[in-house]
Amino acid sequence: MLEDVCLRIAGRQIIDRVSLTVKQGDVAVFLGPSGAGKSTLLKIVLGLWRPTSGKVTIDGNDITSLDDEQMHDVRRRMGVVFQGNALFDSLTVQQNVGYFLQRRSAFPKEAIDRKVEEALAFVHLQGQGSLYPDELSGGMKKRVAIARAVVSNPDIILYDEPTTGLDPINARAILDLIRKLKARGTTSVVITHVLKDAFTIGDAFTLINEGTVIAAGSARSILSSQHPFVAEFMSDMLSQPPMPHAFALARQEAA
């Protein structure tokens, strides 16, 4: 949960009084144009950036006042899929996926190998463990990044633009994986500007522009918003059939 979160860097207001709540087990989508502050919010949730004011709480615990050492424990409950995947170039797929498990030294090597295999099977990359990131396609890299995020069974997974730059088939595969994780009970926070993908997987939506929340709630409440930016941002979506089922349904209800 974010409460009145503000972030100011070098005199510029990047995030301005953002408040929102993500329910456990939901797929929460942060929507907005490029440069709106979506990725910044994700980094605030991860504790990579400290807000200038406001509070971030996870399961009722305020994480804004935690130091780096305490924050490490909170971060271990989260998985992250970065926009550029952030795979380590010098490591193989298998080493990338198992890297943080190995670092935490909580498991023997055999258990780590088994977990890595399971994670790779989950993203349909069995037998690809020996490849290096350079040898993978964009979609495969994204799936490796998801495997790395899910390998430690986190409670929350944060996705930064998971389908941007992918072809429709790979994008659909990534959305399917997010849905599969939701079925397991994992809470997901997805940052995207691709409306079709957002309404395909999302349960709750937050529309952000210039660091402030423009509209928040279900698909229905977003669509019924009278804010001119909502109409402008959604205009492409509204004029381009076919629409995803959830979107069509919500639009019908809103009307």
Place this chain on the structure above:
Amino acid sequence: MQNNFLLKLCVTITSLSMISSIKMLLWHLQGHTAMMMGALRGMGTLWRYRRETLDEMYRIGAQSFPVVLLGGLFAGIILALETGHRFESFGAKTLVGHTVALGMVRELGAVITGLLLAARTGAKNVSELGSMQLSEQIDALRANGEDPVRSLVVPRMNASLVMFLPLTLVADISGILGGMYVASTSLQLDPSFYWNSAMTGLRIKDIVVGFSKPLIFGFFIATISCYFGLATSGGNTGLGRSTINAVVASSIVVLAIDFVFTKVVWELL
């Protein structure tokens, strides 16, 4: 009247630019000091990151060997050529060995190794960490509970601390041998005379001074380059800027520390 105005404008612009440079310098000093303290606190993680440290030792040590060997060799050759002909003119060419050995062991071996490694290792560190920073790999480490200073900076710093010493020894020996080659071929000085003069001219103090510097150089080159790498922003242009800043700052620090060290040692010992 107009000239006066232009002069005032120039002074204002120069002052503003200097203030901005000083602010930037203080900003970097603060960042570097904070990272350096973090790295020193994390030195206890040597065993945990032993594989990374060994990898870095190979890259800094074994892969820099030819560069340092050649750098030392040419420094010794030039030193012998420059001093040899002067000494020859007043019949003291046997002092060439003494001069080359003293120059290499006390000053040139360490400084040349420092400058070469500031360029080679410094550029390597800053480009590796800078590209990791730009591709969010550093964020990925932090997001997964890994401290990038401990996992990336400390292994590089420890590897530099260990490897700069033997590399300086390589530069010293190759420089003395290069001088011996010049002395025997160009000055027709018997190698045994040269060698005898070189070895008798060196005192324990010279060796202690010469081999203390690489430790300090290694520490600063590693931390400065890693700092600039982790502070990289602004895409490929920013990475280029960071690399230049790191190499320039490391080289100047090497020369400045050499000056301070030499002055302090002369006054104290």
